[in-house]
Amino acid sequence: MADLLGVLVLGTGQMGTGVARLLLKKPGLRLVGAFCRRSAHSGMDLGKVLGSHSELGIPVEDDLEGVIARTRPSVAIQATCSTVIDAVDEITCLVRNGVSVISIAEEMVLPAAASRDLASEIDQLAARHGVAVLGTGINPGFVLDTLIIVLTSVCSDIDSIVAERVNDLAPFGPTVLESQGVGLTPAAFSQQVEAGRVVGHVGFAQSIRMIADSVGWEIDRIHEEREPILSTVTRTTPFITVEPGRVAGCLHRAVAYRDGRPVISLNHPQQIQPHLEGVQTRDRIEIRGTPPVEIFGSPEIPGGEGTVALAVNMIPRVLNAPPGLHGMADLPVPAAMLCDARRLVDPSRPARRHG
Amino acid sequence: MADLLGVLVLGTGQMGTGVARLLLKKPGLRLVGAFCRRSAHSGMDLGKVLGSHSELGIPVEDDLEGVIARTRPSVAIQATCSTVIDAVDEITCLVRNGVSVISIAEEMVLPAAASRDLASEIDQLAARHGVAVLGTGINPGFVLDTLIIVLTSVCSDIDSIVAERVNDLAPFGPTVLESQGVGLTPAAFSQQVEAGRVVGHVGFAQSIRMIADSVGWEIDRIHEEREPILSTVTRTTPFITVEPGRVAGCLHRAVAYRDGRPVISLNHPQQIQPHLEGVQTRDRIEIRGTPPVEIFGSPEIPGGEGTVALAVNMIPRVLNAPPGLHGMADLPVPAAMLCDARRLVDPSRPARRHG
Numbered sequence: 001m002a003d004l005l006g007v008l009v010l011g012t013g014q015m016g017t018g019v020a021r022l023l024l025k026k027p028g029l030r031l032v033g034a035f036c037r038r039s040a041h042s043g044m045d046l047g048k049v050l051g052s053h054s055e056l057g058i059p060v061e062d063d064l065e066g067v068i069a070r071t072r073p074s075v076a077i078q079a080t081c082s083t084v085i086d087a088v089d090e091i092t093c094l095v096r097n098g099v100s101v102i103s104i105a106e107e108m109v110l111p112a113a114a115s116r117d118l119a120s121e122i123d124q125l126a127a128r129h130g131v132a133v134l135g136t137g138i139n140p141g142f143v144l145d146t147l148i149i150v151l152t153s154v155c156s157d158i159d160s161i162v163a164e165r166v167n168d169l170a171p172f173g174p175t176v177l178e179s180q181g182v183g184l185t186p187a188a189f190s191q192q193v194e195a196g197r198v199v200g201h202v203g204f205a206q207s208i209r210m211i212a213d214s215v216g217w218e219i220d221r222i223h224e225e226r227e228p229i230l231s232t233v234t235r236t237t238p239f240i241t242v243e244p245g246r247v248a249g250c251l252h253r254a255v256a257y258r259d260g261r262p263v264i265s266l267n268h269p270q271q272i273q274p275h276l277e278g279v280q281t282r283d284r285i286e287i288r289g290t291p292p293v294e295i296f297g298s299p300e301i302p303g304g305e306g307t308v309a310l311a312v313n314m315i316p317r318v319l320n321a322p323p324g325l326h327g328m329a330d331l332p333v334p335a336a337m338l339c340d341a342r343r344l345v346d347p348s349r350p351a352r353r354h355g
Numbered sequence: 356m357a358d359l360l361g362v363l364v365l366g367t368g369q370m371g372t373g374v375a376r377l378l379l380k381k382p383g384l385r386l387v388g389a390f391c392r393r394s395a396h397s398g399m400d401l402g403k404v405l406g407s408h409s410e411l412g413i414p415v416e417d418d419l420e421g422v423i424a425r426t427r428p429s430v431a432i433q434a435t436c437s438t439v440i441d442a443v444d445e446i447t448c449l450v451r452n453g454v455s456v457i458s459i460a461e462e463m464v465l466p467a468a469a470s471r472d473l474a475s476e477i478d479q480l481a482a483r484h485g486v487a488v489l490g491t492g493i494n495p496g497f498v499l500d501t502l503i504i505v506l507t508s509v510c511s512d513i514d515s516i517v518a519e520r521v522n523d524l525a526p527f528g529p530t531v532l533e534s535q536g537v538g539l540t541p542a543a544f545s546q547q548v549e550a551g552r553v554v555g556h557v558g559f560a561q562s563i564r565m566i567a568d569s570v571g572w573e574i575d576r577i578h579e580e581r582e583p584i585l586s587t588v589t590r591t592t593p594f595i596t597v598e599p600g601r602v603a604g605c606l607h608r609a610v611a612y613r614d615g616r617p618v619i620s621l622n623h624p625q626q627i628q629p630h631l632e633g634v635q636t637r638d639r640i641e642i643r644g645t646p647p648v649e650i651f652g653s654p655e656i657p658g659g660e661g662t663v664a665l666a667v668n669m670i671p672r673v674l675n676a677p678p679g680l681h682g683m684a685d686l687p688v689p690a691a692m693l694c695d696a697r698r699l700v701d702p703s704r705p706a707r708r709h710g
Contacts (some may be wrong), residue, residue, distance in 0.1 A: 011468060022511050142509060146688060150505050153668050153689035154497060154661035156377050216694025283650075289691070291660045295652040296637075305646045306509040313508050332682050334508030339571025345485070 004030035004341050005315065008071060008099065010090055011079035012049050012060055014035040015104055017203055018308035019077050021050060026312060028341030033071035034060045035090075037080055064090060068097045074219030075318060077311050078103040082202050084114040091133060092125055100131040100318050102311050108135030109145070110206040110327055123325035132321040136314050138306040139165060141282050144266050145210040146328040151285060151293050152215055158289035161211065164267035166282050167300050168274055169249060170237045180270050181228060182252040183240050189228040189247045199297030200226045201268045208256045208264050216327045217263060219256045227251045235273045248272055313337045316344035358698050359385035360670065363426060363526065365445055366434030367391040367404050367415055370459055373663035374432050376405060381667060383696030388426035390445075391414045392435055419445060423452045430673060432666050433458040438558050439469040442614045446488060447480055455486040455673050457666050463490030464500070465561040465682055478680035487676040491669050493661035494520060495558030498638050499621050500565040501683040506640060506648050507570055514643035516566065519622040520636050522655050523629055524604060535605040535625050537582060538595050544583040544602045555581045555607030556623045563611045565620050569684045572618060574611045582606045590628045599616055603627055668692045671699035 007029050009020045016036070023031040034046045039062060041049050047056035059069040078092050078101060081087050087105040094101050112119035126133045131230060135141065144163055152158060181189040181198035192198040204224060212219045231248040234241065244250050249271025256264040274281060282298040317331045328334065337344060358537045362384050364375045371391070375687065378386040389401045394417060396404050404409035416422040431449050433456060436442050442460040449456050467474035481488045490496065499518055507513060524531060535555035536544045547553040559579060586603040589596065597603050604626025611619040629636060637653040672686045692699060 025511075112541070138509065140649065147505065149688055149690045150502065152691035154493065154656050154664050155379075155691045156664040156667065158691055158693060214688070214690040216692060216698055290664075291657045293652065293656055295650045297648065297650040301509050301648055302646045305511070309509050309511040309645075329688050329690070331687060333504055333569070333686070333688055335504045335569040335684070336507035336510045336513055337571060338513060343571055 002345075002347065004028060005075065005341055006030050006071060006073040007033040007315070008033045008035065008073035009079065010035045010064075012038065012041045013075045013079065014053060014304060015021070015307060016079035018048055019079055019311055020046060022308055022312050024056075024073055024327055026337065026341060027339070028343070029315065030102060031058065032073050033067045034058055035064050035067050036060050036062060037231040063212055064093050065097070068094065068099060073099050075100040075102065075315055078105060079311075080105075082106045084108060084111045084118050088122065091122055095122070095125050095129050095131055095133065098129055098131060101133045102313050102314050102318055103133070103135045104137045104307055105135060106137065106140055106202040109140040109180050109203060110139060110210050111135065111325070113205040113209045119325060120346055127324045128315065132318045132323055132326055132329070134314055134318050134321070134326045135241065136307075136310050138303045138310065139268070140206040140302060141328055142212075142306065142310060143301055144203075144268070145207035146334070148285055148287070149214045149329055150333075151287055151295065152211075152289075154176065154293060155291065157288055158215065159264045160265070160288045162265045162285070162288070163285045164269075164282075165300055166269055166274060167303060169270055169272045171304075173239055176288055177240055177272070181247045182249055182272055183242050184228070184247045185287075186228050186247065193226045198226065198250060200250045201270065204252070204254035204266055204268075207266060208254060209288040210327060211264055212256065217258050219258055220260065220262075222254055223254045224252070224254045227253075229271045231275050231277070235276055237272050239274070242272065247305070270283050270312065298313060309336070310334065317340060319345045357702065358702065359383060359429065360674070360696055361385050361387040361426060361428040362390045363390065363422065363428035363431040365390045365419075365431055365435065366484065367393065367396045368434065369659065370662060371434035372405055373659065374434055374666055375401060377663055377667050379411075381692065381696060382694070384670065386413065387428050388422045389413055390419050390422050391415050391417060409506060419448050420452070423449065423707060428454050428456065429456040430670055433463075434666075435458060435460075437461045439463060439466045439473050440693065443473050443477065447485040448475055450477070450480050450484050450486055450488065453484055453486060456488045457669050457673055458488070458490045459492045459662055459666050460490065461492060461495055464492060464495040464558060464679070465565050466490065468560040468564045474680060478665070482679040485678045487673045487678055487681055489669060489673050489676070489681045489686065490685070491665050493656060493658045494556070494623070495561040495565075497661065497665060498656055499558075499623070500562035501689070503566055503640055503642070504569045504684055505688075506642055506650065507566075507644075510644040510646065512571065513642055515616075515618045515620070515643045516641070517620045517643070518640045519624075519637070520655055521587060521624055521629060521634060522658065523636050524625055524627045526659075528594055530593055532627070536602045537604055537627055538583055538597050539583070539602045541583050541585060541602065548581045548595055553581065553605060555605045556625065559607070559609035559621055559623075562621060563609060565682060566619055568610065572613050574613055574619075575615065577609055577611045579607065579609045583610075584624055584626045587631070588631050590631055592627050595627070625658055628673070664691070665689065671696060674700045
């Protein structure tokens with residue numbers, strides 16, 4: 001069989017280390033290198049960063065050009081950031097060096113929704129260098145867009161789409177909790193939303209545009225709202241205690257209008273321990289169409305584990321894709337990769353590979 | 356914009372007429388002709404066959420070569436049969452004349468599961484003639500395969516997959532009811548299963564192989580079982596009355612084994628009026644993996660309406676596909692088509708089109 005497919009991981013946070021752990025287990029792939037922006041991990045052996053007792057012989061490096069030149073990966077998984085503007089330098093460096101990229105930066109799921117120019121630049125550069133670039137993740141990237149799109153395919157007509165994802169932020173640390181306003185007073189929550197420090201969910205614009213592009217709807221405008229979820233009980237996690245009357249999280253909603261009518265409504269309340277007030281975590285998709293379609297899953301598909309799995313499972317799809325920038329909706333149906341990865345890669349496909 | 360995309364429909368039964376009705380409503384498409392095997396409809400105007408008062412100016416014809424030559428369609432939707440052996444002559448005729456094909460014959464979802472030779476013949480012929488061929492439908496084709504495959508993509512590992520689809524046969528006529536043994540005594544049911552007259556569901560082999568191929572599992576063997584669903588109450592439809600103690604339908608199960616272990620279990624009980632015994636119609640998919648994933652929808656996605664919509668929605672995917680035989684799992688994510696169909700067709704793609 002062909003050589004192992006070399007994979008480079010960018011990022012040593014919760015997602016980056018999750019991806020690295022999974023890559024180490026997957027037959028047909030070889031984790032060839034690790035890049036990080038944080039100097040705290042730079043120079044350490046990746047095994048140590050993963051909390052293992054044994055070294056892996058993979059140093060964590062902060063010189064991206066250097067680690068690419070030394071390790072010659074086929075594909076890189078980027079888990080360093082959330083926005084296109086923050087992701088683009090690493091992506092262009094990888095692409096210029098002939099490396100395909102799977103990014104879990106939220107905005108990279110459909111980068112044109114954040115910056116048409118940067119998306120076009122990435123697309124053209126990737127096409128020129130014979131590699132493919134994809135953004136993916138659970139949300140955006142799967143539950144509130146790809147899965148909805150797939151379900152629309154059984155409908156001959158659609159009036160509107162309503163979906164919600166209710167999750168639990170209890171496992172998350174201070175950075176995430178602050179971004180959702182957890183622990184604030186209602187007044188402070190409003191101020192922080194105003195100031196752009198409570199951001200809610202990143203990705204509604206991407207999900208809505210993915211759905212609209214796939215079914216062929218032109219969207220006039222998207223209205224987003226962020227409301228505090230006030231706790232009526234005491235909620236405690238390892239990182240915070242929220243007293244009754246304080247904010248347990250952020251209910252972030254987005255509604256897309258077409259010809260003045262709401263056609264896509266996405267709701268994503270993110271809070272700590274919703275179960276303490278009888279709220280079960282869940283994913284729910286309702287397509288009001290012909291025929292009507294509704295699916296429900298509880299608990300929700302976990303964001304962290306799911307994003308790590310998706311990023312790794314998309315490796316063969318990206319290596320088989322034509323050169324350029326791609327989205328989940330224009331690649332073949334995604335699937336788990338439960339065999340040697342090389343079996344799923346078509347050697348005749350165009351994307352360049354170092355092997 | 357480009358010329359309307361000409362579509363030919365094959366079949367004037369429940370599915371064929373459903374497809375024709377939907378094609379008449381979809382912008383960008385033109386229903387150019389209708390073929391049927393039944394001489395009863397041959398020569399009639401399609402409008403009359405559809406139960407309309409006005410004529411459509413589309414004669415129903417039983418000469419396939421003739422209708423192709425006269426109407427020059429880009430794509431045909433085949434709704435005439437269930438098996439590959441029964442579908443292949445019409446498909447090869449269409450392909451030889453440069454027409455792409457979407458078939459709702461159950462076995463065409465993955466024809467190699469029924470006949471490797473015929474599948475390979477269709478693939479090579481389609482490649483030679485620059486057209487694409489796809490099999491699709493709700494089941495097989497979507498609920499118990501494509502949707503499962505999509506959901507596996509969030510898993511890093513999978514132990515087993517269990518799915519069920521519970522539907523209601525009340526709307527169906529004698530042919531379908533006989534194929535499920537409705538109304539028989541338990542003893543007669545066993546005899547008819549033995550004799551191959553009670554067949555249960557057609558498509559488990561296709562669905563299982565689609566899933567296994569997508570995730571990279573090698574399946575040792577598939578075990579299928581057909582059991583009678585005995586009624587404890589009187590169940591009545593316009594076509595039949597089933598007394599207590601008689602068969603209300605067929606519980607058809609398929610289990611796929613890998614290394615001796617059951618890894619894919621599909622259950623499809625088909626009966627009339629399950630609600631009379633407190634059974635709700637539903638689709639349920641459970642992936643026992645990392646992470647575990649479970650989704651549920653009730654009522655089930657309707658088979659008839661869903662199959663008609665899927666067949667029409669896949670038109671742009673088939674026209675954009677490389678020449679050859681395709682499955683739902685190797686084409687881009689399916690989606691509803693809610694705009695002018697021509698907007699979704701890439702004019703630079705290879706498949707031949709008459710326009």
